[in-house]
Amino acid sequence: MLTVSHVNLHYGAAQALRGVSLQAEMGNITCVLGRNGVGKSSLLRAVTGQHPVSAGTISFQGEVLNGLAPYNRAKHGIGYVPQGREIFPLLTVQENLQSGYAPLARKDKFIPDEIFTLFPVLKSMLSRRGGDLSGGQQQQLAIGRAMVTRPKILVLDEPTEGIQPSIIKDIGRAIRYLRDTTGMAILLVEQYLDFCRELADQVYIMDRGEIVHEGPAETLDTAEARRHLTV
Numbered sequence: 463m464l465t466v467s468h469v470n471l472h473y474g475a476a477q478a479l480r481g482v483s484l485q486a487e488m489g490n491i492t493c494v495l496g497r498n499g500v501g502k503s504s505l506l507r508a509v510t511g512q513h514p515v516s517a518g519t520i521s522f523q524g525e526v527l528n529g530l531a532p533y534n535r536a537k538h539g540i541g542y543v544p545q546g547r548e549i550f551p552l553l554t555v556q557e558n559l560q561s562g563y564a565p566l567a568r569k570d571k572f573i574p575d576e577i578f579t580l581f582p583v584l585k586s587m588l589s590r591r592g593g594d595l596s597g598g599q600q601q602q603l604a605i606g607r608a609m610v611t612r613p614k615i616l617v618l619d620e621p622t623e624g625i626q627p628s629i630i631k632d633i634g635r636a637i638r639y640l641r642d643t644t645g646m647a648i649l650l651v652e653q654y655l656d657f658c659r660e661l662a663d664q665v666y667i668m669d670r671g672e673i674v675h676e677g678p679a680e681t682l683d684t685a686e687a688r689r690h691l692t693v
């Protein structure tokens with residue numbers, strides 16, 4: 463289980479996270495909802511080690527991660543699908559997937575077939591450049607690349623952003639499949655309420671750098687959630 467405990471995060475003098483605590487359990491999809499600028503990406507940067515926290519602790523399966531570089535967090539099983547996907551546009555799909563090899567032992571440096579079962583389009587486009595893929599295909603590639611690292615927790619930053627509805631469905635199906643077949647923990651941040659409600663086991667809502675609600679998805683008060691999502 464991932465535990466975020468009383469975390470503060472600053473950009474210079476500006477505070478983006480204020481005493482944020484949450485848990486993402488193995489075998490569960492945990493969704494953090496919030497509108498633009500409330501600190502969702504900052505939370506994931508804190509979890510993945512892209513930005514240091516100024517207070518609080520982040521631990522995974524009992525081990526404190528504070529102070530570990532992103533590379534070492536990947537070795538601990540944290541897979542990251544960043545906002546905007548960050549595909550290498552001039553590398554092929556295959557090379558983009560292989561860029562996930564870095565934290566792996568030599569024997570594990572191969573692309574698991576499961577990725578192509580989940581996203582068959584990637585197999586048919588292995589020699590195409592990442593930059594030639596549609597937004598939805600790039601999102602699938604970014605998830606595939608994170609899976610290459612054999613994560614125990616998959617952390618996704620707004621996986622539905624800018625993606626057409628049919629591919630959003632495929633991505634939702636893939637996330638559910640990963641939860642059900644691997645038992646990994648999934649932590650995703652979103653603004654898209656319906657996607658989150660359909661998929662999540664546990665929901666948190668963030669507003670202005672703070673967690674303002676937490677609870678199981680089935681008891682989520684939709685009107686209250688919408689209130690936090692509209693500007």
Ligand SMILES: Nc1ncnc2c1ncn2[C@@H]1O[C@H](COP(=O)(O)OP(=O)(O)OP(=O)(O)O)[C@@H](O)[C@H]1O
Nearest residue numbers: 473476478496497498499500501502503504505545
């Ligand atoms: N590198 C940075 N330097 C300074 N301020 C930043 C930086 N990144 C984010 N912020 C600020 O921190 C706050 C939280 O931003 P964050 O990106 O975490 O929000 P978000 O909820 O993920 O929004 P979005 O969906 O737009 O990414 C915002 O006020 C933002 O302007």
